Amino acid sequence: MxxxxxxxxxxxxxxxxxxxxxxxxxxxxxxxxxxxxxxxxxxxxxMPYNTMPLVDHMVRTVHWLDGTHFWYVDHDASGDHYLRMDASNGKAAPLLDQTKLAAALVKAGKKDIKASKLGITDYRVAPDGRDDVEIGGKEYLCNLKAAGECVDKSTLVKTGSEPGVLSPDRKQEAFIRNWNLWVRDVATGKETQLTTDGVENFGYATDNAGWKHTDNAILEWSPDSKQIATFQQDQRKDGDMYTVTTRVGHPQLQAWKYPLPGDEHITMIERVIIDVPTHTVVRLKMPADQHRSTLCDDVSCGEHGGWDDVKWAPDGKTVAFVSTSRDHKHETFRIADAKTGEVRTVFHEDVPTYYESGNGAVDWRYLPDTHEAIWFSERNNWGNLYLYNLANGQLEHPITTGDGNVTEVLKVDAKTRTVWFRGVGRTPGVQPYYQQFWKVSLDGGAPVLLTPEAADHEITMSDDGKYFVDSYSTTTHPPVTVLRDANDGHIVTTIATTDITRLRAxxxxxxxxxxxxxxxxxxxxxxxxxxxxxxxxxxxxxxxxxxxxxxxxxxxxxxxxxxxxxxxxxxxxxxxxxxxxxxxxxxxxxxxxxxxxxxxxxxxxxxxxxxxxxxxxxxxxxxxxxxxxxxxxxxxxxxxxxxxxxxxxxxxxxxxxxxxxxxxxxxxxxxxxxxxxxxxxxxxxxxxxxxxxxxxxxxxxxxxxxxxxxxxxxxxxxxxxxxxxxxxxxxxxxxxxxxxxxxxxxxxxxxxxxxxxxxxxxxxxxxxxxxxxxxxxxxxxx
The missing domain is CATH 3.40.50.1820 (Alpha/Beta hydrolase fold, catalytic domain)
Structure with a gap:
């Protein structure tokens, strides 16, 4: 499942x-x-709740703030420490005043908080210079320059409670209400309805895969935050699933759409592009698609939502997407004109069992400036990358070859024609489940191994592709977390070396x-x-x-x-x-x-x-x-x-x-x-x-x-x-x-x-x- x-x-x-x-x-x-x-x-x-606190300096992931700065959490016997590192010189400093923040949060009504265990899940600097922190599902704006003051961001602007998808410029968020798509202005809370013809079980951007049904909106904003690629999802003929709660008195019946194998009618999607300023809905000129993905059993595979098989061109004029057949054996790469809805089929891939577009992430990419696409395929019995010509739909050449899998494409630099990817089984003699990190030219050639250690590597790249943080470990050797240069993999600085002395005791x-x-x-x-x-x-x-x-x-x-x-x-x-x-x-x-x-x-x-x-x-x-x-x-x-x-x-x-x-x-x-x-x-x-x-x-x-x-x-x-x-x-x-x-x-x-x-x-x-x-x-x- x-x-x-x-x-x-x-x-x-x-x-x-x-x-x-x-x-x-x-x-x-x-x-x-x-x-x-x-x-x-x-x-x-x-048990984890007893062993995890005894592991010191285990930094697995970091959060990039810009091309040269990231924040992370370091832990030791005294608690959690939030640090900010400058990648250009490898120096770390406190991200914020934790004692002052904890006191300000208590004054703001969050009583169950300690400076040594803040539980920050997201952080950024707000446009006005305040610290914007997310803790326990709530977002706070905090001024820590004076005595320290925090305010629950939800109390500043009165809006609906529907979960929203932020635009790239962070000024708007799109959400679903009554089966239609809306946007709200983040600063003012003003809400605007974008679609009007959504009806029950035929709504816009709805998140229902049968096994999953949430209020989240599934969509992709254009890079300029002016357009939205989404769908109107038709479940009107789908079969229902039922469960019943247990309580004193009449039980509550819970029903939702849940198609089963062999059903005549299953979920279908009609693809649309919405121009946000004019509220114009452009329906793509093609038949309805199966509710299918190239990777998982939902159109949204990743932990952070989104529509994985849809990629905008940088200029917002076109959208590339992949249609998957009901049985996952047939894939069709298409490009749509965002203004007219015209759709062009570029190429197909057919397989005898099932197609997957990666291991853990959708690995195809759209490169409209050079009329190319990166395509993932297991046609040689291993997951490799291939370069396709979008003008004629023909294969140009393999980008990677041989045994071992490309598991996840992390970044593509179209200007330098470089792809960075995680992979397994590509280094002889290394345990085949250890993820390593590589770069390769779009024009082919031997990939360059950037993480030579025979260990499992967790990678977080900077947005500009100049650096990456590498946390590598094995079952017996705890993580070492380093900052590396993305060009040749050399270590810029060591961020943290895990200490399990207290655990071993x-x-x-x-x-x-x-x-x-x-x-x-x-x-x-x-x-x-x-x-x-x-x-x-x-x-x-x-x-x-x-x-x-x-x-x-x-x-x-x-x-x-x-x-x-x-x-x-x-x-x-x-x-x-x-x-x-x-x-x-x-x-x-x-x-x-x-x-x-x-x-x-x-x-x-x-x-x-x-x-x-x-x-x-x-x-x-x-x-x-x-x-x-x-x-x-x-x-x-x-x-x-x-x-x-x-x-x-x-x-x-x-x-x-x-x-x-x-x-x-x-x-x-x-x-x-x-x-x-x-x-x-x-x-x-x-x-x-x-x-x-x-x-x-x-x-x-x-x-x-x-x-x-x-x-x-x-x-x-x-x-x-x-x-x-x-x-x-x-x-x-x-x-x-x-x-x-x-x-x-x-x-x-x-x-x-x-x-x-x-x-x-x-x-x-x-x-x-x-x-x-x-x-x-x-x-x-x-």
Missing amino acids: RSINRTSRLYGALVCGLLAWASAPGSAMAQGHTLTAQDYAQAERY TGWQPPEQIVVKARDGKTDLYGVMFKPTHFDPNKKYPIVDYIYPGPQTGSVFTFGFTPSDYDDQSLAELGFIVVAIDGMGTPWRSKSFHDVWYGKMGDNTLPDQVTAIKQLGQRYAWIDLDRVGIWGHSGGGNATADALFAYPDFFKVGWAESGNHDNREYEDDWGEKWQGLLVTRKDGTTNYDNQANELIAKNLQGKLMLVHGSIDDNVPPYSTLLVVDALIKANKNFDMLFLPNQHHGYGPDTPYITRRRWDYFVQYLAGDTPPKEYALKPWPWR
Whole structure:
């Protein structure tokens, strides 16, 4: 599922709910030890909220203010320090007076604030010289030159509450009201309606992908802030999804548009260009497009919104965009005249499985001044960049070639004809998941490696392309953050070197990277393994496999440094070996690697998980292959149940959270991309049967816990209930936690379900007795 990866575990949390037990015979485990609250407390020491504060000077990202200045947060035992660095000389100074700011914010009504932990998420200097800071979702204008005074910016100008998209000049923001697009003047709050014919389920810029439905506006401003590229989205014939809240009295029915695979009618978009000063709407002269993306299962893929597959020309006269077919097999690059709406088709790409325009970001670019386009393709089995001629639609030449992927294009300088990109697998001998940073000429030639360290590199470039900040690390080596010259990669200055002395004092240890062979016996698979800090090689340990099967991401959250990979180390601390392994069918490797189980989603990388765990059991005598557990969330919940059903003799205990157990019950775009369009045969069987967990639920032998939120609007709870129904009809014992009024992420009660999951593996996999109702610390939400 979209966004259902390790982030779902970090921030999508759990709430206590109704526990329904179906009595089950205990697994054939000898009665073991009785764990105490102190044992659980020791495990809790390695939860993120306990380990993160103990890591000093870990600067991962910075925020550029202009071409030569950026701000960042440095942390040590005394708290957070906000610093501003001048890239021209490498000198850092305080960004602002934190003590004065905290006092001013308290006077402005924000009581829960400390100078050592401000929690600033955005900062800029306002036109009048005041500090413009965003904290806790609120924006404050602060004058810190005198005694210190802050004012909540929302109290200065009375406007509607709809979320807006700022124009490039930051003077206007566009928003949706009553299915139409409006703009408001940021300074005065004056609001102006741009469209008038938007109606229910046929509105402008609406953000509804089925699994996601928000009030955000999806659009792209022109560079001069005078035009908007957006769409009128037609969902009038789409099918509905329903959930019902739980409360005393009449429940509340929640309904929204949610097309499914095979539906005759799915979401369509009519592309428009809006001239803001004249309120003129130009409808592009072409048929309605599928609501599809070249990258993800929404037209807005990035964390910060926007319409990824639309690029304005610098002069605002034309717009380039890519149309994607319903099954993601056919891409069409087009250019539209912003004034007339005329559309010209430039070139196509057709693929046998599914097309993607990058790994993590849309990587095509529009270069109208030279009548060129940068195009991403995996046509040689790897993600490379190609230069196309926009006049005739012909390929000029490859920009990059060979093995390894371009994962993300960060900047293109049309004048110097230079492209800067992140990539994986392009340096022989370097772990293939480590991101490195390169530059290459649009005219081809060998790319230049700018980050030679064999590590995972996180990059933030300056807007003018002269500098970039590089934070590089591995699972065992914490980040070093440096400022580098974007021309040759030389280090200008070291910004911060992470110190984990305080973390190590707790007994903390990093996970081990592991390499095993895939199902084919030839392909290397990579993963991480966590052992108890009190590990004894003379003991036998049960093993728990954390799984997210893909296809859009894998089980391993990062091969860079993290003090806690959510609760993997904590679970290991209770007497387990915990592993996460990226099996075949996950991204970042070759196209053929990614395509292994296209159209056979019931695979779920499980053949790789089984063979990998068996190899580890043969390699390490302290792994007990008779006690194998598995768990995951969303796609991982699907894979967990699948593992218990498809490999009942191997996986003994599973904890399946919010699983999309049959993708005919999940939004159309996701399943139709990875499984293909739904085909129903004459005998009633379908090409989706191979991924439907309810059809093999009768095979259950071990202990299985099914967990789902009752109002999950990403993966609706009916997906789990299909499995429940099948298990009941097969007379199988199972356990279930149904969480009233909780969505796909379970909210701030993560501790409850996390602890229950620990209990489940302790009791049924290790054969031990957990302490009664241990209370984990609440996650420090902010």
